[in-house]
Amino acid sequence: MDWKIAELKELEDKIWRCTACGTCKTAYDYGPPPTFGEICPAGTEFGFEGFMASKGKIAFARGILSGELPWDDELLEAIYKCTICAGCQNQCQLDHKPYIPEIIEAMRRKAVAEGAGPMPLHKNLLQSMKNYNNPYQGPRRVRTDWTRPFKKAGKPIKDLNKEPAPVLFFVGCTGAFNTAARAVPTATASIFQKLGMDFGILGENEICCGSTAMRVGDSEEFKRVATKNLETFKWLHDERGVKTIISSCAGCYRAIKKDYSLSSEYDKVMEGIEVIHTADYLNRLYKEGKLKFEGELHWKVTYHDPCHTGRHLNKFIIDEEGKQLWKGAYVDVDQSECLYEQPRDLLKAIPGVELVEMKRNRANSFCCGGGGGVMTGFGEWAAKNASLRIQEGEDTGAERMVSICPFCHFNLNEGAKRIGSQVKVHDLTELIDQVLVGRSDD
Amino acid sequence: MSELSSLQKQHAPTITDAGKVDSVLRELRKIVGESNCTASKHIRYAYSYDLSFVKPKLPDYVVMTETVEQVQELLRFANKEKIPIVPYTAGTNIGGLTIPERGGILLDLKKMNNIVAIDPESHVAVIEPGVSHAKFADALYKHKLRFGWPVGPPSASVLACAISHGIGGLNAKYGLNSQEITSMEVVLPTGELVRVGSCAIRNDAWHSCLPLPQLDGLFKGWLGSSGVVTKIGISVHPIPPLLKVFTVSCENVEDMYSYMLNLSNYEMCDDLTAVSWWLAQVPIPYPFKPKPNDAPEWFSFATTTSWTEKEREARTEIWEKVFEEEQEKGTSIKQTVYPEEALRGRTQLPSQVVGSTKNYCKQGGAGISWPGTFTPAKVWAPVYNKWKDILIAHNLSPSVRMSMYRGVHYGMLRAMIPFNKQSDEETENARHAIVECLKVDLDAGGIPYKPPIDFANEIIKRADPGYLELLRRMKKFLDPNDIMNPGKLGI
Numbered sequence: 001m002d003w004k005i006a007e008l009k010e011l012e013d014k015i016w017r018c019t020a021c022g023t024c025k026t027a028y029d030y031g032p033p034p035t036f037g038e039i040c041p042a043g044t045e046f047g048f049e050g051f052m053a054s055k056g057k058i059a060f061a062r063g064i065l066s067g068e069l070p071w072d073d074e075l076l077e078a079i080y081k082c083t084i085c086a087g088c089q090n091q092c093q094l095d096h097k098p099y100i101p102e103i104i105e106a107m108r109r110k111a112v113a114e115g116a117g118p119m120p121l122h123k124n125l126l127q128s129m130k131n132y133n134n135p136y137q138g139p140r141r142v143r144t145d146w147t148r149p150f151k152k153a154g155k156p157i158k159d160l161n162k163e164p165a166p167v168l169f170f171v172g173c174t175g176a177f178n179t180a181a182r183a184v185p186t187a188t189a190s191i192f193q194k195l196g197m198d199f200g201i202l203g204e205n206e207i208c209c210g211s212t213a214m215r216v217g218d219s220e221e222f223k224r225v226a227t228k229n230l231e232t233f234k235w236l237h238d239e240r241g242v243k244t245i246i247s248s249c250a251g252c253y254r255a256i257k258k259d260y261s262l263s264s265e266y267d268k269v270m271e272g273i274e275v276i277h278t279a280d281y282l283n284r285l286y287k288e289g290k291l292k293f294e295g296e297l298h299w300k301v302t303y304h305d306p307c308h309t310g311r312h313l314n315k316f317i318i319d320e321e322g323k324q325l326w327k328g329a330y331v332d333v334d335q336s337e338c339l340y341e342q343p344r345d346l347l348k349a350i351p352g353v354e355l356v357e358m359k360r361n362r363a364n365s366f367c368c369g370g371g372g373g374v375m376t377g378f379g380e381w382a383a384k385n386a387s388l389r390i391q392e393g394e395d396t397g398a399e400r401m402v403s404i405c406p407f408c409h410f411n412l413n414e415g416a417k418r419i420g421s422q423v424k425v426h427d428l429t430e431l432i433d434q435v436l437v438g439r440s441d442d
Numbered sequence: 443m444s445e446l447s448s449l450q451k452q453h454a455p456t457i458t459d460a461g462k463v464d465s466v467l468r469e470l471r472k473i474v475g476e477s478n479c480t481a482s483k484h485i486r487y488a489y490s491y492d493l494s495f496v497k498p499k500l501p502d503y504v505v506m507t508e509t510v511e512q513v514q515e516l517l518r519f520a521n522k523e524k525i526p527i528v529p530y531t532a533g534t535n536i537g538g539l540t541i542p543e544r545g546g547i548l549l550d551l552k553k554m555n556n557i558v559a560i561d562p563e564s565h566v567a568v569i570e571p572g573v574s575h576a577k578f579a580d581a582l583y584k585h586k587l588r589f590g591w592p593v594g595p596p597s598a599s600v601l602a603c604a605i606s607h608g609i610g611g612l613n614a615k616y617g618l619n620s621q622e623i624t625s626m627e628v629v630l631p632t633g634e635l636v637r638v639g640s641c642a643i644r645n646d647a648w649h650s651c652l653p654l655p656q657l658d659g660l661f662k663g664w665l666g667s668s669g670v671v672t673k674i675g676i677s678v679h680p681i682p683p684l685l686k687v688f689t690v691s692c693e694n695v696e697d698m699y700s701y702m703l704n705l706s707n708y709e710m711c712d713d714l715t716a717v718s719w720w721l722a723q724v725p726i727p728y729p730f731k732p733k734p735n736d737a738p739e740w741f742s743f744a745t746t747t748s749w750t751e752k753e754r755e756a757r758t759e760i761w762e763k764v765f766e767e768e769q770e771k772g773t774s775i776k777q778t779v780y781p782e783e784a785l786r787g788r789t790q791l792p793s794q795v796v797g798s799t800k801n802y803c804k805q806g807g808a809g810i811s812w813p814g815t816f817t818p819a820k821v822w823a824p825v826y827n828k829w830k831d832i833l834i835a836h837n838l839s840p841s842v843r844m845s846m847y848r849g850v851h852y853g854m855l856r857a858m859i860p861f862n863k864q865s866d867e868e869t870e871n872a873r874h875a876i877v878e879c880l881k882v883d884l885d886a887g888g889i890p891y892k893p894p895i896d897f898a899n900e901i902i903k904r905a906d907p908g909y910l911e912l913l914r915r916m917k918k919f920l921d922p923n924d925i926m927n928p929g930k931l932g933i
């Protein structure tokens with residue numbers, strides 16, 4: 001399987017489209033009314049221009065390419081102090097816009113390839129991936145611990161290694177191994193069961209999607225797990241009748257949809273398989289009138305858009321042939337795949353729930369601070385950043401913050417603890433599970 | 443960019459031995475704390491260049507201050523040690539003005555970003571240097587107030603723009619943004635804190651620089667070379683509900699000037715601007731592309747705001763009268779529809795799209811510079827015609843803007859020149875063309891604003907010796923050790 005993953009040098013012409021105007025430093029919309037907010041977690045925390053948004057990261061990229069910035073510990077740390085949230089990308093309008101996260105990751109790939117990167121804590125994570133096929137040093141058998149209550153209740157979850165089913169629930173490592181985030185797969189599976197869906201999991205045979213490896217610049221490790229996963233998906237489709245892969249994890253979802261498409265075999269392997277996030281899947285059912293809610297949740301909630309289900313799913317229209325503008329020109333952005341409205345529509349549908357928006361939302365959502373390897377590499381800062389987001393939620397008067405990513409879930413919880421906030425963090429599936437009427441209850 | 447290291451050697455800072463570097467950093471840490479100062483190369487590197495043709499140069503340190511006291515302490519220290527200080531807020535001035543000529547300390551003021559006060563009754567706000575146009579717009583709108591927003595990046599500083607004689611969307615009505623400054627608080631290069639304007643007499647009175655002697659002039663247009671401004675009072679204005687933009691086109695610059703002169707006599711516009719065909723394109727064509735024969739060469743938008751329908755009608759009546767008069771003169775004036783995206787970029791300010799340089803640089807590449815000038819309106823046409831020849835000869839678009847300031851006698855004449863900064867030759871080509879244009883303008887009575895050193899040198903060549911001597915004396919008086927943004931004034 002060939003992979004088209006760009007080296008920094010290949011992106012040099014793009015890097016030279018940046019004017020250093022600094023517009024990427026703030027989320028601002030004319031309105032009216034005009035709205036303004038900080039958008040870069042790294043810039044907010046560290047301040048210096050190099051840390052600030054794509055303007056700063058592109059300065060590093062130029063210096064690395066020209067040889068003026070040789071690797072040293074501080075430079076390395078600076079390129080890893082970025083959550084790859086793409087908040088900066090959302091502000092830029094020039095031809096390199098579609099490639100901004102790619103440029104940041106390509107710097108990291110170069111660091112890894114040249115033996116300088118990643119950060120020491122990332123090395124542990126990557127070693128764990130090699131040893132255990134997950135970044136949490138979790139033994140294989142622990143991967144299914146969250147399924148025990150289902151077995152106990154006499155509702156075991158199907159093992160796709162043994163039986164066929166049209167739907168694969170791709171659990172993801174965070175939901176499986178991170179005890180605080182286990183509520184996410186648990187609620188998801190419970191919902192699927194209530195809906196009477198024929199679905200299964202890969203259980204102990206599931207391996208990491210590779211998202212974190214890719215984000216921290218280890219494209220070799222990413223390719224290893226991604227290739228294996230693609231082969232598994234093909235097998236599941238051919239041998240087990242899988243037609244849909246559902247994920248409740250923003251990171252896995254983004255990886256399978258976007259990172260895996262860098263494989264030369266992607267279209268062939270994924271033919272006949274749809275990849276969908278749980279929130280999107282449930283919203284479709286809701287629109288078809290297939291979700292029924294009972295009881296009320298008298299909660300005032302705010303919704304946090306994970307970067308990976310939001311702006312990371314932007315599709316950029318590029319004039320590849322030079323027919324419209326010029327060769328390589330960025331033409332427009334198509335946001336139709338970003339999951340902005342689906343989770344909100346579901347929240348609004350839950351009886352009793354009052355949804356209030358944070359100032360920075362949708363495409364200008366402020367990252368929780370956990371992405372891009374930051375939660376592993378710089379846990380203290382990740383939690384500090386999450387507390388800023390929790391505070392923003394608290395300022396709306398909301399008592400709960402809902403999201404659709406176990407990674408955000410964990411990190412936002414850390415943020416809430418850090419500032420002693422009363423705001424409780426939930427995954428959307430937890431709310432739905434509480435009020436969903438099961439088919440047998442009908 | 444590869445020239446950076448050798449350039450750095452040429453302009454080697456005074457601080458060369460490692461021991462001294464460490465002792466400077468130690469001192470800086472004492473003043474602002476460890477996380478607010480650095481000598482790391484990658485951090486300095488990100489401050490070594492901007493969008494302009496000015497060659498990159500590294501500062502030796504970068505410092506972020508959070509309080510006025512820290513600024514004072516820093517300047518006292520730098521003055522004692524004779525270390526250059528370059529004030530910085532966002533570095534978007536398009537003139538290399540925050541690229542250090544002699545190394546030293548780059549003073550990033552972005553963390554001093556408080557909107558100290560907005561007085562919706564008196565229409566005055568007090569702000570710190572790090573307040574961006576985006577933040578200010580958000581805060582002012584809550585009081586239904588507005589300001590003369592530039593077409594620059596929303597993340598850039600309101601204060602830096604105003605003290606640099608910035609230009610905004612209300613210039614035809616209220617004058618330059620520097621004319622809106624009502625009081626100032628400044629740390630002198632020797633560390634003393636001073637105030638000018640009403641706040642010098644009573645601590646909380648920020649309403650006016652007049653009728654006191656205008657000492658605010660010591661800190662406006664000095665390119666950060668006379669002190670660090672830590673607060674300004676600034677006029678803000680109510681937002682009238684009704685907007686009407688009158689748009690016309692003309693075949694040539696002479697006809698456009700005639701219209702603008704006529705209309706500006708009535709002093710009824712917020713902004714009265716004309717742009718050449720090349721500047722009306724989104725983006726500016728790069729390299730030069732000929733204008734289609736059937737397209738007019740000039741477009742103008744006259745932005746007016748009114749409180750009532752009747753007022754709007756009265757403005758419309760005046761505008762129609764002007765338009766008819768221009769037609770009767772036999773000029774090529776026509777009513778026109780200004781391209782929508784370009785018009786949005788002029789009237790919906792601050793603008794994320796225009797600020798991100800899309801309208802200017804999207805085709806050209808990473809660079810943009812300008813001969814940006816205040817030029818007597820009556821020479822706009824001849825200067826433009828010469829600029830056009832020079833720019834086209836350099837294969838660059840004559841993307842020129844003319845804006846009438848308050849009154850009728852002068853205004854902005856500016857050519858926005860994007861270029862491919864990845865290429866040294868193309869950068870030099872743009873620089874050469876722009877400096878040639880500037881000379882033409884200076885010789886016609888224009889003066890460049892936010893001038894890069896290439897321009898400053900041309901100004902100095904033509905300046906009256908008495909003016910130069912006064913400038914030198916004032917600089918020496920304020921900044922005896924020449925630590926503040928040294929070299930930028932060209933003296």
Ligand SMILES: Cc1cc2nc3c(=O)[nH]c(=O)nc-3n(C[C@H](O)[C@H](O)[C@H](O)COP(=O)(O)OP(=O)(O)OC[C@H]3O[C@@H](n4cnc5c(N)ncnc54)[C@H](O)[C@@H]3O)c2cc1C
Nearest residue numbers: 531532533534535592593594599602603608609665666671
């Ligand atoms: C696309 C584009 C369009 C633009 N359009 C306009 C326009 O319409 N009108 C306009 O006026 N400008 C325009 N600009 C220029 C610039 O964006 C503005 O002038 C801007 O507000 C400057 O702010 P800054 O924070 O970037 O200042 P900087 O570049 O950081 O600083 C500007 C100057 O002020 C000095 N300085 C900064 N802070 C202080 C301080 N506290 N005390 C003393 N000196 C200080 C610096 O040393 C420097 O000399 C444009 C720029 C771009 C990129």
Ligand code: SF4
Nearest residue numbers: 018019021022024092
């Ligand atoms: S990345 Fe885009 S918005 Fe940011 S400085 Fe560069 S050109 Fe401007």
Ligand code: SF4
Nearest residue numbers: 040082083085086088
């Ligand atoms: S991706 Fe996010 S954290 Fe990284 S530079 Fe951009 S805005 Fe900052």
